Amino acid sequence: DQQVKQNSPSLSVQEGRISILNCDYTNSMFDYFLWYKKYPAEGPTFLISISSIKDKNEDGRFTVFLNKSAKHLSLHIVPSQPGDSAVYFCAASESGAGSYQLTFGKGTKLSVIP
Amino acid sequence: ETGVTQTPRHLVMGMTNKKSLKCEQHLGHNAMYWYKQSAKKPLELMFVYSLEERVENNSVPSRFSPECPNSSHLFLHLHTLQPEDSALYLCASSKSAHSNYGYTFGSGTRLTVV
Numbered sequence: 758d759q760q761v762k763q764n765s766p767s768l769s770v771q772e773g774r775i776s777i778l779n780c781d782y783t784n785s786m787f788d789y790f791l792w793y794k795k796y797p798a799e800g801p802t803f804l805i806s807i808s809s810i811k812d813k814n815e816d817g818r819f820t821v822f823l824n825k826s827a828k829h830l831s832l833h834i835v836p837s838q839p840g841d842s843a844v845y846f847c848a849a850s851e852s853g854a855g856s857y858q859l860t861f862g863k864g865t866k867l868s869v870i871p
Numbered sequence: 872e873t874g875v876t877q878t879p880r881h882l883v884m885g886m887t888n889k890k891s892l893k894c895e896q897h898l899g900h901n902a903m904y905w906y907k908q909s910a911k912k913p914l915e916l917m918f919v920y921s922l923e924e925r926v927e928n929n930s931v932p933s934r935f936s937p938e939c940p941n942s943s944h945l946f947l948h949l950h951t952l953q954p955e956d957s958a959l960y961l962c963a964s965s966k967s968a969h970s971n972y973g974y975t976f977g978s979g980t981r982l983t984v985v
Binding site for chain 2: 793798802858864
């Protein structure tokens with residue numbers, strides 16, 4: 758059973774507008790969340806993270822919001838740029854587990870239209 | 872130079888072949904990972920190595936055999952694979968397998984089993 762779900766396989770946004778990528782999780786023990794970005798023919802690269810003690814983390818155009826009660830997080834990109842077109846993966850981990858493992862969602866393909 | 876280098880980038884092999892995937896990290900990290908990415912599926916963790924010792928083996932079939940001769944190198948030996956094993960195999964490293972450090976991924980090996 759998937760513990761991290763990204764229910765939108767794809768998203769198209771106009772350049773300059775906001776992109777909102779969503780992620781839901783089921784494991785209440787998850788306490789650290791990350792977003793990765795992947796271009797074709799490249800490995801995923803780390804984008805932004807958030808600890809469960811926070812509900813928001815911002816880095817430039819990228820902001821991640823965490824709603825623990827809803828087990829939901831979202832990534833906001835403002836303003837969206839064509840270079841943001843990529844697949845975005847949500848990932849989660851549990852600090853108390855024996856070893857640090859990331860559990861990933863299936864990814865959302867973002868297309869930013871010029 | 873991504874810091875994590877995977878070779879080969881592409882591999883086509885028959886079901887009776889034996890081949891190996893190689894991963895090398897130049898980041899001084901102590902943990903290395905193999906992930907599998909199949910079409911329309913989340914990244915699946917296969918193996919975790921911490922300081923050259925395997926700490927996780929997520930019920931991976933024995934036709935996949937990992938090897939970690941030192942903290943900078945990780946191999947995945949393949950033999951008698953099935954067509955459903957065709958996927959993108961990603962190597963990653965992190966500072967520690969027991970802390971919330973993000974991963975650095977390689978570009979992956981695109982494997983096709985014929």
